Amino acid sequence: MSDFEFEARLERMFSQPPRLTDPGLFAAQVQARLERGWAFRRVLLGAAGVVGGVVAASQAFSSGLLSRLGQVQAPVKPLIAELRSERLAAGNDWSALAGSGEVIWIAAAMLAVTVGIIATRLSDTF
Amino acid sequence: MNRDAVQSLHDLELAALATAGDRRAFGELVRRHNAGVRGVLMRMGADPATADDVAQDAFITAFSRISEFRGQGAFPGWVKRIAARQYLKRLRRRAPEPEPEAEGWGGEGESAARMDLDQALAGLPETERICVTLCYGAGFSHSEAAATLDLPLGTVKSHVKRGLDRLRVRLGPPAADKERAHV
Structure with a gap:
């Protein structure tokens, strides 16, 4: 038998895997590890969402937003409506919003929460 | 997609689905090719438990890098190469032992x-x-x-x-x- 023939024979022999008793069990174990990885990711993303929410809430409290809203609500309701209509008429100039720094923080936190929720949903889908 | 449909797909189609994050499609690839990958490791000298460990790691690595599999070669060949490299890394970490003489070389x-x-x-x-x-x-x-x-x-x-x-x-x-x- 020539070298070439022997090498071809060897390649054929290598292409036949040894007989293993548990190929199904092995595949299930790999699948379980993949699932564990995805579960961990979901938990991580969920935790990131919760942290984002906590940051948003703490920002809202520390800036006294709620108490200020409470003060403002009843007597100035018509005034707010009037201001809103003026704002709409002026073409939505966001930079002029009261306490814009806090608003940006809150928006960022809300965005983080939203991204967390969307990512969690997506990882559920795939 | 049900199990029968997944089983009827070609490796390349399964790999494409796995690239999109379909773990079931990847599971089918594992089911089809795990014996070949474990076989190569055992033929390199790994004991069955080590071969299983390394093969599992290789498949997990393959899933995380599935987008790098372009389908130029066969999927099992690609995973075998990953597994062989991982086994050699493990061998290098192992304390060096004197190499035994060829067994029964008569x-x-x-x-x-x-x-x-x-x-x-x-x-x-x-x-x-x-x-x-x-x-x-x-x-x-x-x-x-x-x-x-x-x-x-x-x-x-x-x-x-x-x-x-x-x-x-x-x-x-x-x-x-x-x-x-x-x-």
Whole structure:
């Protein structure tokens, strides 16, 4: 038998895997590890969402937003409506919003929460 | 997609689905090819438990890098290469042991007995067995094997040549040739 023939024979022999008793069990174990990885990711993303929410809430409290809203609500309701209509008429100039720094923080936190929720949903889908 | 539909797909289609994050499609690839990947590791000298560990790691790595699989080669070949590299890394971390002499290397006396490939490989010294298995079982070229093993190309070629010579004697002629010889 020539070298070439022997090498071809060897390649054929290598292409036949040894007989293993548990190929199904092995595949299930790999699948379980993949699932564990995805579960961990979901938990991580969920935790990131919760942290984002906590940051948003703490920002809202520390800036006294709620108490200020409470003060403002009843007597100035018509005034707010009037201001809103003026704002709409002026073409939505966001930079002029009261306490814009806090608003940006809150928006960022809300965005983080939203991204967390969307990512969690997506990882559920795939 | 149900299980039957997944089972009817070609490897490339399954790989494309896995790239999109379909773990069930990847599971089917694992089911189809795990024996081949574990077989290469065992033929490189891994015990069954180590072969299973390394093969699992290799499939997990393959899933995380599935977007790199472009389908130029066969999927099992791609995973075998990942697994072989991971096994060699593990071997390097292991404390060096003196390499045992080739087991039962008796030369001419054995040539009559046709041996199973796995038995024949088990009788080779570790480096020869690894070189032969990388090149014939995992599809490495001699240069790739040399780079992976961090050995000079000439050394790898010598190991492969010596390994083949020993295997040739141990495996004996193919069954058909032997039948012809008896006639």
